[in-house]
Amino acid sequence: MATYLLRRLLLGCVTLVAITVVVYGLARNMPGNPLTAQFGEDPSRRITAEDYARMQRAYGLDQSWPEGYLQWSRNLLRGDLGRSITRKQPVTTLIGERIGPTLLISGTAFLLIWLAAVPLGLYASARSGRPDERIVSLVLYALYSFPTFVAALFLQVVFAVWSRGTAWELPLFGMTDLPPDAPLGGRILDVARHMVLPVICQTYVSLAYDIRFIRANMEEAVRQDYIRTARAKGAGPWRVLFHHAFRNTLIPLVTLLGLSLPSLIGGSIIIEQIFTWPGMGRLFFESIRERDYPTIMGLTLMFSVLTLLGQLLADLLYCLVDPRVSVD
């Protein structure tokens, strides 16, 4: 077990180095740099050439990208993710600011998904093949194919434009319209109203996917011999379904949970972009546009670590819940 963990962690480090080299190389080779993104195509029109050269030196932009990468990784080993060039703040502070709003959306969506997916998935497998189940499955399949950005635009049209002035009106953009000194209760309500549309968008695709996933696994499980045994000994249909079949489908479910870790914290670029939600996904999108290398690298590092951890976690949980599987 210990050697397995050690091997996985070492391999993970190698992977991390490769990912960060690739992303750093890509980022530094995008046309322009943070200064041109800030001062326009030709910075000499806004600032003097000496200032430009001085700023380039200060931000390490005069180095070639391999040198810059070495510098960045040296700082990383000292626990320093660097400062954002365009936002003049440490990258860790930026991430700390943005992680809350993203968790608000993705955490709510995550809860809704799993609270609804398990009962609906069990319902679909219990009624397998009946007309009502086929309709539910078809609707879920359609939802699964429905692009998020179309859904987001459509919800905006319906709830923000067509319902303007009615009780159904929901805010289009942002996280809150109230100043920070407004009463707490009102602020919570306001944020909740802003959350509705992004949460719906983030929920429905995964919900449809997870229900289909649970159903597929249940169909596999109910064909096993122990189910026949349970039925033969007189267990009722719901008891068989829940107690005997569902417990055995928990294993792939656990894997799915582990793999959803990065998207939980990484947020969704498209949804946060459409609703101008101040979260991680939007920060990622903006930092690419602003050529803000330290932020791009900080977010990439965080995202890759989470992905690798999620995979490791899924594999470990797999061994934990299924004694037949061994890590070696």
Next chain:
Amino acid sequence: MERSHGFWAEAWRRYRCRPLAVGGLAFVGFLVVVAAFAPAIAGTKPVLCRYKGRLYAPCLGYFDRRLEPAIFTKDKFRGTYPRNLAAKDPESWALWPLFFQDPYRSVRNDEWPGRPENPAMDQGRPSWNNLFGTDQAGVDVLAKMVHGTTVALLVGFVSMGIAGTIGIVVGAVGGYFGGWIDTLTSRVTEIVMCVPTLVLILSIVAIIEKPTIWHTMAIIGFTGWTGIARLTRGEFLRLKSSEYVTAARAAGAGPLRIMLRHVLPNALAPILVPITFGIASAILTESGLSFLGFGPPPPSASWGSVLNGARSNLGMWWLVVFPGAAIFLTVLAYNLIGEGLQESTDPRLREARK
């Protein structure tokens, strides 16, 4: 000698029993027809016309500018055919497209005798002249979508062609040879998998000076092969120890021959399933990129770029509903095809249906 039904004939027989999967296939067939006849469905150039005693097909200019007959440039038609044809050759006749609308520009006042110009800004709600409405520049949405069908189809096939090739080669090599080669290919796959796809795509798009639709397709292909590689690797791992592979090796077949002739045909069915699902997600990615404004620049017409126009003015619901429905139906069709393929080729599911 009478041969029994092959694997694929058997699979096709089962596939036909699934109405939804057949429906998906029919929809893709419909899109192919629309894409092939796009200039005849919507356009401002005659499908066929007789001018100064000869027959021409100016509508081919929509596929490639060079296919537009030179005589119309020489006679200074400047892209407007109806009045010029009548004025410069009273004897001429023309067969017009189904909808007289252009995907790249607004139709001007009286360009088609008696028809007013296309409404611009947010006034272009659907009407008899513009069935799906017009965008801010007054360009007909239906014409844009009909001509954008080619992009939607090509994106799926080209990018998954690239992704499928890379994925199968990487997975096959890793799975068949094993050892350090497998470690290497698995690592590379994992690296590409861990980088957030959209970030990878956005930064590559930014690096290319003048991105065209072909660049977008190539990027989606080069980033989307990891799932296929993992599956291929698994299949090759499983099949390489089977008896027929040992037999082939004993008969003196080289590794390339074994991989291509013996293992790949048997691994193809499960690999085709994620490729089909990949086509659906490639279409989603392309329209998502165009929607975010990272798509190919105009005048190339993509469904996602029509949606992008709706972001600045949500009151123009027709810019959301029609292209949104087109993207949705196409993605759904490919997903249904993938599902049908899976259920008709997977022997385990086949057992269950008995």
